[in-house]
Amino acid sequence: MKKYHFIAIGGAVMHNLALALVKKGYQVTGSDDEIYEPSRTRLDNAGILPQTYGWFPEKITEDLDGIILGMHARIDNPELQRAQELNIPVYSFPEFIFNQSQKKTRVVIAGSHGKTSITSIILHVLKDQGVDFDYLVGAQIEGFDLMVRLSDAPTIIIEGDEYLTSPLDRRPKFFHYQHDIALISGIAWDHFNVFPDFSVYKDQFAQLMKMTPASGALIYCAADPLVKELAESINLSAQKIPYHAHPSKIEQGKTSLSTPEGEVPIYLFGEHNLQNLQGALHVCTSLGLNPSQFYESIRTFKGAAKRMERIKTNGKTHLFRDFAHAPSKLKATADAVKTQFPESKLIAVQELHTYSSLNKDFLPNYKGTMNQADEAIIYLNPHAVALKKLELMDEDTLRKGFDRADLKLFTESDQLKKYLLSKSYENTNLLLMSSGNYDNMDLEEIKAKFD
Structure with a gap:
């Protein structure tokens, strides 16, 4: 049985990853100096809520297969220092996700905005069509009990964040996933505290695009001028797939997609969501679905929590x-x-x-x-x-x-x-x-x- 310890287990993604590993049959422990709802109750129900808040070096033992380090932890964290003394492998959560998915087709959804919505659409459609897949998404989605799944599925859909990886690694998280297919939804200055220069911020996405392998695909929102400029200026052997907002119409406050098969009513609305939907369609077809399957499933998608x-x-x-x-x-x-x-x-x-x-x-x-x-x-x-x-x-x-x-x-x-x-x-x-x-x-x- 694999045994992992989480430093800063209470975070949204961290506690979901911990629960996913419990579900996989791994032994999981963790620490944190504060844990709020719903993380607290969910960890408690799984039997892995820390009994006392704080950092305890004695929890770090030589029989651990690895440490999973959250961004909330400081570089001088006593548990982290003990793990380094014992030479126990330390993973950030993106490094761990890659470690668990090296043999899968890895799809990374990135961008300053829209990535949670796009990832959610893809997950909904794949599940509705009976496709087996793993995932990492940044919000709770109807029909999914966790924000992370790790199994023997051949494909993983990953919401790729440009924020820093961990206290030990100041690079964006999305570099670690080594994607086969990447989607870039938009670029608009964010994370001013770590990217005070907009040109440096933009360059993170340019580097991500350049990582696309020759056998893969770069799907990008051509309606975003910065994304379009970067994608078209980069020399890639991989397939480039631009997209705009899906054609649609609004009647009496309700949106429907204009498709070759007729009008398809949807719950989503707004120009950006129609762009998100079109990008998700390209990802799904790249994974083997046909447009008819996508349109069949998108009718019932109601959105991710707190996303419109x-x-x-x-x-x-x-x-x-x-x-x-x-x-x-x-x-x-x-x-x-x-x-x-x-x-x-x-x-x-x-x-x-x-x-x-x-x-x-x-x-x-x-x-x-x-x-x-x-x-x-x-x-x-x-x-x-x-x-x-x-x-x-x-x-x-x-x-x-x-x-x-x-x-x-x-x-x-x-x-x-x-x-x-x-x-x-x-x-x-x-x-x-x-x-x-x-x-x-x-x-x-x-x-x-x-x-």
């Missing part, structure tokens, strides 16, 4: 939740809702939560991103700003940065909730965007406004 998720509707007005935090994601999401429901008012709420979004120097990148909203609201948590050692921006600064003179700022979660509850949502859609949770703001009362 319709969490409440009365049929006329809608409450949406989206993971959007970077400027390109924010603009695409707000634009999509307004385009889908042009006759309805749109109230858009954005929580600035990441290091990039809270950084005053990065703020100009948000100019115009909320222009489609009839009412634009920003939420900032002063404590989150202080933890990142940044300056708390005031309402006037944010209004100038977003180029919205009417933008409203809230810095207390209960005050934001009170304001949203005071609004009438007749002929009005509410869009909540954040990679956080508005400091655990309870949405149940807000949902009730959409009964």
Whole structure:
């Protein structure tokens, strides 16, 4: 029986990988200095929740087959130091995923935005069509109990993040997967804390493209000028497959795909989602499915959690939740809702939560991103700003940065909730965007406004 120890087991992907290894029959232990829900309950149910929070070098024993190191751990972590003393192999989770999938066809979905949605579409279609595959995806998807699966399947679909690999490896995660097929959805500056120069950020994607083997394929969104420029300037022996948004039409707030087989109704909407869908179609056909199979299965795809998720509707007005935090994601999401429901008012709420979004120097990148909203609201948590050692921006600064003179700022979660509850949502859609949770703001009362 293989035996692995997770340093920082509580993370979203880390705890899912731990659960996947338990499911595979491996012996798993772990440590962390904090574990939140749902990770805590899921680890506890599997019998691998650490009894005490903290780092314990005595957990690191010579009989371990390896250490899986999370990004949350520091380089001076005492468990990591003990593992190095004992010469136990230390893997980041992308290195471990590659270690477990060297004999598989590896498909990597990358890009500044859309990668979770594209990966989710592919997973849904493959499962619906009875294809055996492994996967790594960054969100919970309907019909999948885990965000990671590792088995003897011949193919693995991987959401490839450009963020740093681990405390020991400052390269993007997606370099480690050594893809056979790569899809690049879009390039828009993100992760300002580790890529303060946009040219360096762009170059990570150029390097990824160049890694495509001659026997593989590079699928890229030609609607994104930066992606198109890079993909067309790189000399590759591999097949290059450009894509744009899938043809579609909107009638009475519902989108359908225009296909050779007629109109195919779908739950997704918005230009970026139609681009995501077209990219996913190319991946699926590259793996052997035909377009008819894709269209058959896409009808029932409802989306990944927090990706344009319709969490409440009365049929006329809608409450949406989206993971959007970077400027390109924010603009695409707000634009999509307004385009889908042009006759309805749109109230858009954005929580600035990441290091990039809270950084005053990065703020100009948000100019115009909320222009489609009839009412634009920003939420900032002063404590989150202080933890990142940044300056708390005031309402006037944010209004100038977003180029919205009417933008409203809230810095207390209960005050934001009170304001949203005071609004009438007749002929009005509410869009909540954040990679956080508005400091655990309870949405149940807000949902009730959409009964």
